[in-house]
Amino acid sequence: xxxxxxxxxxxxxxxxxxxxxxxxxxxxxxxxxxxxxxxxxxxxxxxxxxxxxxxxxxxxxxxxxxxxxxxxxxxxxxxxxxxxxxxxxxxxxxxxxxxxxxxxxxxxxxxxxxxxxxxxxxxxxxxxxxxxxxxxxxxxxxxxxxxxxxxxxxxxxxxxxxxxxxxxxxxxxxxxxxxxxxxxxxxxxxxxxxxxxxxxxxxxxxxxxxxxxxxxxxxxxxxxxxxxxxxxxxxxxxxxxxxxxxxxxxxxxxxxxxxxxxxxxxxxxxxxxxxxxxxxxxxxxxxxxxxxxxxxxxxxxxxxxxxxxxxxxxxxxxxxxxxxx
Amino acid sequence: xxxxxxxxxxxxxxxxxxxxxxxxxxxxxxxxxxxxxxxxxxxxxxxxxxxxxxxxxxxxxxxxxxxxxxxxxxxxxxxxxxxxxxxxxxxxxxxxxxxxxxxxxxxxxxxxxxxxxxxxxxxxxxxxxxxxxxxxxxxxxxxxxxxxxxxxxxxxxxxxxxxxxxxxxxxxxxxxxxxxxxxxxxxxxxxxxxxxxxxxxxxxxxxxxxxxxxxxxxxxxxxxxxxxxxxxxxxx
Numbered sequence: 024x025x026x027x028x029x030x031x032x033x034x035x036x037x038x039x040x041x042x043x044x045x046x047x048x049x050x051x052x053x054x055x056x057x058x059x060x061x062x063x064x065x066x067x068x069x070x071x072x073x074x075x076x077x078x079x080x081x082x083x084x085x086x087x088x089x090x091x092x093x094x095x096x097x098x099x100x101x102x103x104x105x106x107x108x109x110x111x112x113x114x115x116x117x118x119x120x121x122x123x124x125x126x127x128x129x130x131x132x133x134x135x136x137x138x139x140x141x142x143x144x145x146x147x148x149x150x151x152x153x154x155x156x157x158x159x160x161x162x163x164x165x166x167x168x169x170x171x172x173x174x175x176x177x178x179x180x181x182x183x184x185x186x187x188x189x190x191x192x193x194x195x196x197x198x199x200x201x202x203x204x205x206x207x208x209x210x211x212x213x214x215x216x217x218x219x220x221x222x223x224x225x226x227x228x229x230x231x232x233x234x235x236x237x238x239x240x241x242x243x244x245x246x247x248x249x250x251x252x253x254x255x256x257x258x259x260x261x262x263x264x265x266x267x268x269x270x271x272x273x274x275x276x277x278x279x280x281x282x283x284x285x286x287x288x289x290x291x292x293x294x295x296x297x298x299x300x301x302x303x304x305x306x307x308x309x310x311x312x313x314x315x316x317x318x319x320x321x322x323x324x325x326x327x328x329x330x331x332x333x334x335x336x337x338x339x340x341x342x343x344x345x346x347x348x
Numbered sequence: 349x350x351x352x353x354x355x356x357x358x359x360x361x362x363x364x365x366x367x368x369x370x371x372x373x374x375x376x377x378x379x380x381x382x383x384x385x386x387x388x389x390x391x392x393x394x395x396x397x398x399x400x401x402x403x404x405x406x407x408x409x410x411x412x413x414x415x416x417x418x419x420x421x422x423x424x425x426x427x428x429x430x431x432x433x434x435x436x437x438x439x440x441x442x443x444x445x446x447x448x449x450x451x452x453x454x455x456x457x458x459x460x461x462x463x464x465x466x467x468x469x470x471x472x473x474x475x476x477x478x479x480x481x482x483x484x485x486x487x488x489x490x491x492x493x494x495x496x497x498x499x500x501x502x503x504x505x506x507x508x509x510x511x512x513x514x515x516x517x518x519x520x521x522x523x524x525x526x527x528x529x530x531x532x533x534x535x536x537x538x539x540x541x542x543x544x545x546x547x548x549x550x551x552x553x554x555x556x557x558x559x560x561x562x563x564x565x566x567x568x569x570x571x572x573x574x575x576x577x578x579x580x581x582x583x584x
Contacts, residue, residue, distance in 0.1 A: 125562050171576055189582065191581070193577075
């Protein structure tokens with residue numbers, strides 16, 4: 024029976040309902056017809072015997088994001104959860120990593136800012152549904168904020184000492200971007216690989232997936248965004264204080280997340296792993312501090328560098344610079 | 349379908365009810381027109397079926413495209429909730445704006461320092477790859493806007509910032525100083541806000557309501573970076 028036949032049967036059923044029932048047999052016939060063609064009358068395919076009620080609901084909902092349609096969609100997705108995940112060449116595969124709402128992203132950011140010893144970021148905040156939106160855009164914001172505030176310190180320094188030559192320093196955007204993105208992708212890859220290799224030692228707690236590790240690292244970098252802005256204040260001990268505070272919060276978030284997984288392992292491996300994670304994080308923070316916020320002298324005693332490309336180079340060049348040339 | 353079920357009691361009339369309320373009492377209903385015009389004449393600018401554009405002069409073709417681009421510029425400068433940018437998208441406008449901006453922003457060949465301003469290619473790449481990334485982001489979040497429509501809107505909304513760049517270059521011809529900087533800062537901030545408002549007016553409706561902020565934030569970052577490049581431009 025095609026849709027035309029179903030439509031005819033539905034029209035018949037509606038006419039039977041409209042006229043007063045003359046006997047029990049016609050009533051039964053109508054209910055049988057409606058039971059046979061649930062799709063023709065209702066909107067969600069649930070096959071109920073109250074078609075008028077469902078049609079009224081569809082009329083009221085109107086526009087594209089009505090609440091009734093959302094409830095029906097969630098019912099459908101709940102039913103379809105046994106369906107296979109789409110292949111990695113389809114768009115839907117990548118869409119599943121961006122399946123977050125605004126309030127969820129804000130909640131995850133808050134969770135990374137305030138790490139608590141008992142609360143595992145992956146289990147409590149991510150609930151094992153990692154997203155790529157947070158890590159990607161937090162890294163992009165951090166890269167641009169680093170470059171912009173680094174340039175702003177040069178502006179402020181030039182105000183104090185007019186002999187310093189101001190330049191937009193656009194290449195720092197490239198350097199910042201490459202450094203941050205490499206950190207958030209390569210270090211979780213190494214960590215995930217290591218944890219997979221040690222999987223056989225643990226019995227109870229399974230390791231995290233690669234995306235969950237990337238997610239943890241990405242969200243843990245959020246605390247550096249306000250810190251970098253605060254590094255504009257040209258007071259050295261205050262800068263170190265802010266840096267240490269941000270590093271402590273960020274590393275604590277990482278350690279509390281990794282501790283349940285690493286606890287099962289031998290004590291030596293656990294200690295080495297956690298200290299490596301904290302050390303790499305500290306290296307990133309100090310590297311950024313030295314490269315983007317080179318400390319400039321407060322009084323113009325040093326010879327004014329007009330011919331050289333960079334205003335001052337008091338420190339040995341850190342490794343990110345070698346990526347530029 | 350739902351509307352037919354609702355109003356199944358009365359015949360399908362498109363005229364307003366109070367005017368013809370007593371119509372059923374009169375038997376000469378066929379002399380009074382009760383049908384309305386339900387097709388909106390919008391055939392005026394569908395030109396893909398018009399095969400004579402191949403024979404027209406080059407000036408006609410160019411002027412037509414320029415007029416379309418100019419009309420969209422007006423829509424960006426006075427943003428209302430309209431569909432023109434989305435319905436008849438084109439990428440000529442974004443290309444013109446991006447090339448103009450990159451030409452004005454690039455550092456001069458004399459200034460070959462490593463840490464000068466951006467090169468032409470850097471500005472071009474930032475604008476186009478930034479727009480592509482934002483479009484991909486909004487599609488991945490579940491927005492129902494097409495790829496090129498979104499590129500078109502983001503490209504056209506760079507117009508206020510290009511105007512800001514022109515103004516900054518003119519202001520920089522005067523003597524440098526804090527007043528010079530404050531004027532430029534004010535102009536760039538105003539144009540940045542204008543760009544954000546214009547692009548939000550066009551793009552916001554295509555996003556699911558609980559993810560609007562997630563889709564708008566990258567647009568904010570994109571225009572912020574372009575504004576920063578404009579503000580820090582120093583002629584050598």
